[in-house]
Amino acid sequence: MNREECLICKAPLEYLAQDETMECAVCHKKEPSKTRCVNGHYVCGDCHTQGMDSIFGLCLAETSADPAAILRRMMDLPFCHMHGPEHHVMVDAALLTAYKNAGGPLELEQALREAYSRGKAVPGGACGFWGACGAGIGAGQFLAIATASTPLTREPWGLSNQMTARALERIGAVGGPRCCKRDSFLAVLAAVDFVRERLGVEMTRTVPLCTYSSRNSQCIGRRCPFSPARGEKPKVAFLCVHNSCRSQMAEALGKTLAGDVFESFSAGTEPGGRINADAVRLMRAVHGIDMEASQHSKPLDRLPPVDIVVTMGCNVQCPSLPCAHREDWGLEDPSGGEDAAFLAVMAQIEEKVLDLKARIQAGLLDPPTASGGAAQPRT
Numbered sequence: 001m002n003r004e005e006c007l008i009c010k011a012p013l014e015y016l017a018q019d020e021t022m023e024c025a026v027c028h029k030k031e032p033s034k035t036r037c038v039n040g041h042y043v044c045g046d047c048h049t050q051g052m053d054s055i056f057g058l059c060l061a062e063t064s065a066d067p068a069a070i071l072r073r074m075m076d077l078p079f080c081h082m083h084g085p086e087h088h089v090m091v092d093a094a095l096l097t098a099y100k101n102a103g104g105p106l107e108l109e110q111a112l113r114e115a116y117s118r119g120k121a122v123p124g125g126a127c128g129f130w131g132a133c134g135a136g137i138g139a140g141q142f143l144a145i146a147t148a149s150t151p152l153t154r155e156p157w158g159l160s161n162q163m164t165a166r167a168l169e170r171i172g173a174v175g176g177p178r179c180c181k182r183d184s185f186l187a188v189l190a191a192v193d194f195v196r197e198r199l200g201v202e203m204t205r206t207v208p209l210c211t212y213s214s215r216n217s218q219c220i221g222r223r224c225p226f227s228p229a230r231g232e233k234p235k236v237a238f239l240c241v242h243n244s245c246r247s248q249m250a251e252a253l254g255k256t257l258a259g260d261v262f263e264s265f266s267a268g269t270e271p272g273g274r275i276n277a278d279a280v281r282l283m284r285a286v287h288g289i290d291m292e293a294s295q296h297s298k299p300l301d302r303l304p305p306v307d308i309v310v311t312m313g314c315n316v317q318c319p320s321l322p323c324a325h326r327e328d329w330g331l332e333d334p335s336g337g338e339d340a341a342f343l344a345v346m347a348q349i350e351e352k353v354l355d356l357k358a359r360i361q362a363g364l365l366d367p368p369t370a371s372g373g374a375a376q377p378r379t
Helices: 054-061 067-075 086-101 108-119 134-146 155-174 180-198 246-258 277-287 339-361
Strands: 013-023 030-037 235-240 263-268 308-311 325-328
Touching (some): 054 067, 086 180, 108 134, 235 246, 246 339
Parallel strands (some): 235 308, 308 325
Antiparallel strands (some): 013 030
């Protein structure tokens, strides 16, 4: 995978708490900055965005009123990196172009030059250091240019500030770490909605599907609103030895309590012939679930590809099963015990199923689909 970081050596970037004087590794200009790679390389904003003037030709030739589509074509130009301050200009330019093509009153070439001038003034890392993502600021700059806002105007001044606030709210709601592609798409979609509501200009609104995740070391996976995996539920396999009691209850409660968030399956390393009769009786009495009607004991090779593996607390070594996340619930096997033992384990399983559901919904596991690459749980 070509995960872009340092433009010089591809090493990860680091962000300092305070500015330091750094020398650009390309043009050797010295200036204060908080950003460099772990090997000490710094690339100034001018060198990072070299070739960005190519967006002018693209925008002036565009006939589309879809700013997300225009933005994506800019992202595919050679000058555009995975992350960088070029996105601050690109958001503004894509919106101005789509606005003009949707019938908005605008002299596009002059507006693009103003967007270039203003957007380049917003430095990289503004999202973290200023608390205002440059893509969100770019959406506000678009509206300021489109409405001829100045510090002394009334309605345009208010609208452009509201536009910035709307875009930043959408970006902030997803949470970090930053992704210049994701945040740019969020900003333009917020602008499409805002302009339709407040200016009556109907730009085309399409939600893009991300193809950049392999280049982003900080990709947030399923938590991203543009992730291809977002539309599919992760598959969870509950495993124990005989697949007769704990894992069967977990599968049943997973389907009942969390079926809207993940798909539930179960299997055993040494599957027995039938589901534990006491577990069946008590699950029917407490939850109204008849496990014998829809579940049966089965081996691991009967499972589909899964994203998450949960072991029940086996006293044997569970075999490796490919997955993106694995955890053990450490549950005692109540087989052969009193009803109280079954009910206690059932209550633990219910609590843990709901906790797993909440963690997946919050994006704390970020599992891809079963055919995707592995991801690590967030801590």
